[in-house]
Amino acid sequence: MKKLIRIGTRDSELALWQANTVQKKLQNLGYDTELVPVKSTGDLILDKPLYELGITGIFTKTLDVAMINGTVDIAVHSMKDVPTLLPKGIIQAAVLKRASSEDILVTNGPFEVEKNATIATGSLRRRAQWLHRYPHHSLVDLRGNVNTRLQKLKDNNWQGAIFAKAGLQRIDVLPENHTSLDWMVPAPAQGAMVIVSMKNDDYCKEATSNLNDFDSEVCTQxxxxxxxxxxxxxxxxxxxxxxxxxxxxxxxxxxxxxxxxxxxxxxxxxxxxxxxxxxxxxxxxxxxxxxxxxxxxxxxxxx
Missing domain, CATH: 3.30.160.40 (Porphobilinogen deaminase, C-terminal domain)
Known part of the structure; x- marks a missing residue:
């Protein structure tokens, strides 16, 4: 029996791009879909570092609740934001073909890394790796969606900020003044998009399984x-x-x-x-x- 697949997503530009990508792929396969954007706790509270909020699931909890309540049928996430233990009744339905997993440094202009500098990131992983390589630099917290963080970099007297390359590429805002951080080990599943569904929803599980990329699934697992x-x-x-x-x-x-x-x-x-x-x-x-x-x-x- 054919049914409408309601796709839950955060309402940031990047999240909507990801959800639209999944929607188009499902529609090309003949499925009826609609997007249901919601605002997550992680998007609402921008004045605290993520680790102070209890980072696990901060961007996914709202959509988890919407799925369990039956408001949406599936949800699309940046896989690095998804807790490794999913809520009871929710399963990983598909991992799409992975984009770049690379971190990059976006700069406010040329600067010498040997000298003192201020670098922005909201990630403990990026912060620790940067300080390991450049212990004389200062790190400041940076929160918000991709566009907000790019604007904060422009508005502040920082030398640079660290981003995931895939996110900037997806919404076509990758600046020319960026440097590949090929020495930095990315977050687990960075650059991958995941679809989750309810375990008992055979229709959505079958529909989304068509979008799964085996190599990306194996590596992210x-x-x-x-x-x-x-x-x-x-x-x-x-x-x-x-x-x-x-x-x-x-x-x-x-x-x-x-x-x-x-x-x-x-x-x-x-x-x-x-x-x-x-x-x-x-x-x-x-x-x-x-x-x-x-x-x-x-x-x-x-x-």
Whole structure:
């Protein structure tokens, strides 16, 4: 039986672009759809760093409630914003083909990294990695949607701000004055879009399964398993990237202290057939080699 698929989304320009992309793909397959935009807690509270808000699910909770209440049928998210443990009754229905996972620095003009500088980011992961490389720089918090953050950079006397390249590319606001941070390990699932649905909604599960990209699903699962095993519900500076090259998966994962001074990392290669527990195994290796103590300290510092 054919039914209307109501697509829940945040109401930022980027979130709407993502939801519109999913809508077009479903409509091309013959499904009837409509967009249902909502404003999330993360979009409403912009005067506090994310880690002070309890970052887990801050951008997804409102849509989770809308799905459980039956207001929307599916939701589209930037996958890096989605908690590794989904609410009861909600499942991952599809991961779309991943865009760039790269972080970039957008600058207010040329500056010398050897000298003192002020860099803006709302991410503990980016902050820690930047301080690890440039401990003499100052970091300031930066919140808001992509356009708001770009404007704040222009309005302030900062040397630069760190963004996910994919988000700026998607809504066509990637400035010329940007630099690739190819040394920075991205957030788990950065650059990927995910669709979630209700576990008992066979119609929407079947419809959205047509949009799933297997390689992106595998790589993001490994990265998110790494995150879940390390984090234990805590907010920490964690980066992870899995890439499929031929029949191998190459993985790099990092855990930093909050001040960026201490870095624990793992690089490992596995055959693609053995991906199922790979992310968790890599995280366990980090935990066994100093990660447990570092996570204990991070939990104390972020209380």
């Amino acid at each position: 490994i990265e998110r398993d790494f995150l879940r095993t390390l984090e234990g519900g805590c907010t920490a500076p964690i980066g992870a990237l899995a890439e499929i090259i031929d029949d191998e998966i190459r993985f790099k994962g990092v855990l930093f202290s909050l001040d960026g001074q201490t870095k624990l990392e793992i690089e490992k290669v596995v055959q693609i057939d053995n991906y199922k527990d790979f992310g968790a195994e890599c995280a366990q290796s980090i935990l066994n080699n100093g990660g447990k103590e570092m996570m204990r300290l991070i939990k104390l510092e972020t209380k």
